[in-house]
Amino acid sequence: MAIGCPICGGETGEVPNLFCETYGRLRFPGVELHHHECRSCGHGLLLHDLPLERLYTVAMATPMDHGRDVRLDFITAHLDLGRVAGAVIEIGGGPGELADQARRAAGKDRAYVVDFVSRVAFPNLDFVKVDLNSEAIRLVESFDTQAAHLFLLSHLLEHLEDPAALLTQLQRFENSFAFIEVPDFGSRHSPATLQWQMNGLEHVQYFNDASLIELLHKGGFQVLAFETQAAPNMTVIRTLCAPRRIGAAGIEQHNALYHLIVERFRSKILSEPPGREVWVWGLSPYMAEALTQSDEARGRISGIVDNRYPGSTFLGLRVFQEPGVAPDNRPLILCGSTYSVVRSAFLAKATKLWPDAEFFTVSLDD
Numbered sequence: 001m002a003i004g005c006p007i008c009g010g011e012t013g014e015v016p017n018l019f020c021e022t023y024g025r026l027r028f029p030g031v032e033l034h035h036h037e038c039r040s041c042g043h044g045l046l047l048h049d050l051p052l053e054r055l056y057t058v059a060m061a062t063p064m065d066h067g068r069d070v071r072l073d074f075i076t077a078h079l080d081l082g083r084v085a086g087a088v089i090e091i092g093g094g095p096g097e098l099a100d101q102a103r104r105a106a107g108k109d110r111a112y113v114v115d116f117v118s119r120v121a122f123p124n125l126d127f128v129k130v131d132l133n134s135e136a137i138r139l140v141e142s143f144d145t146q147a148a149h150l151f152l153l154s155h156l157l158e159h160l161e162d163p164a165a166l167l168t169q170l171q172r173f174e175n176s177f178a179f180i181e182v183p184d185f186g187s188r189h190s191p192a193t194l195q196w197q198m199n200g201l202e203h204v205q206y207f208n209d210a211s212l213i214e215l216l217h218k219g220g221f222q223v224l225a226f227e228t229q230a231a232p233n234m235t236v237i238r239t240l241c242a243p244r245r246i247g248a249a250g251i252e253q254h255n256a257l258y259h260l261i262v263e264r265f266r267s268k269i270l271s272e273p274p275g276r277e278v279w280v281w282g283l284s285p286y287m288a289e290a291l292t293q294s295d296e297a298r299g300r301i302s303g304i305v306d307n308r309y310p311g312s313t314f315l316g317l318r319v320f321q322e323p324g325v326a327p328d329n330r331p332l333i334l335c336g337s338t339y340s341v342v343r344s345a346f347l348a349k350a351t352k353l354w355p356d357a358e359f360f361t362v363s364l365d366d
């Protein structure tokens with residue numbers, strides 16, 4: 001049976017999955033299994049005809065062994081939990097141990113576990129019933145889509161027939177963050193890793209780093225942090241991501257900052273008393289633009305010092321390679337650069353050569 005890769009659309013081929021085939025024969029005689037692997041991205045897909053209610057029995061409701069549980073450490077290393085003004089929401093959370101860890105770390109009284117059946121084992125967690133395979137749309141009905149929530153999807157996506165459908169719903173929470181962890185089939189496994197059940201009938205998707213990133217990319221998420229955890233630890237991939245904001249990035253944001261800095265230089269020049277001698281050190285693009293835009297600002301400049309400008313004048317102003325003798329009326333030096341190293345070097349030079357001058361750099365405060 002030809003099956004397209006659910007992640008990249010590439011061609012897949014059927015491969016044996018020996019453990020699952022034998023396990024299936026032992027527990028569910030007659031079950032038919034097919035394991036497919038994508039020839040392009042390596043993503044795996046395990047298909048069988050078992051009804052989910054036969055797979056997910058109450059007997060499986062035991063807390064998962066993560067070995068060294070560093071999930072919260074990873075989250076807090078990459079996200080200031082003070083930014084989570086909304087709720088902590090674990091999806092497919094089972095007992096909800098990660099939800100409770102994150103709830104305490106974020107200083108919340110309550111947190112939520114969303115799952116198809118309640119197995120919640122912590123008193124401060126509220127349960128929200130959602131079948132993630134068929135009614136993920138209920139997430140946007142249950143939680144404020146504008147709030148900054150922290151969604152936790154720990155060992156969930158590998159269970160879903162259509163993980164992209166869930167991400168489509170999560171993407172609508174445009175101010176939220178999502179932590180995702182799945183087993184990693186893109187790195188080397190060893191006997192030690194068999195203590196964690198990463199290969200089993202309840203797993204449909206077999207991710208690797210490429211297929212998880214592809215899923216996130218197509219789902220409209222920005223990857224904020226990503227790591228793989230290798231054997232002999234549990235072989236997993238984890239990521240912190242957020243819905244990508246259209247138009248928030250790209251060179252346009254730099255163009256806006258350019259105008260902002262130009263304006264700060266221009267207003268500083270124009271705010272100086274008329275008799276003051278003002279010198280430019282460093283003819284950066286910002287400074288050049290400020291002097292180009294405003295005849296009045298340009299008229300206030302006594303001279304420019306810049307050892308990389310190829311000419312001897314700029315818009316009629318003299319450009320000197322190096323500063324000359326210090327003026328004796330406490331001049332103002334405007335450092336045209338926004339680079340910290342250049343600013344420090346110019347300040348050191350100004351302190352030495354023109355010790356009475358006021359040295360000014362534009363504020364880079366937000």
Ligand SMILES: [Zn+2]
Pocket residue numbers: 005006007008009010038039040041042043
């Ligand atoms: Zn693929």
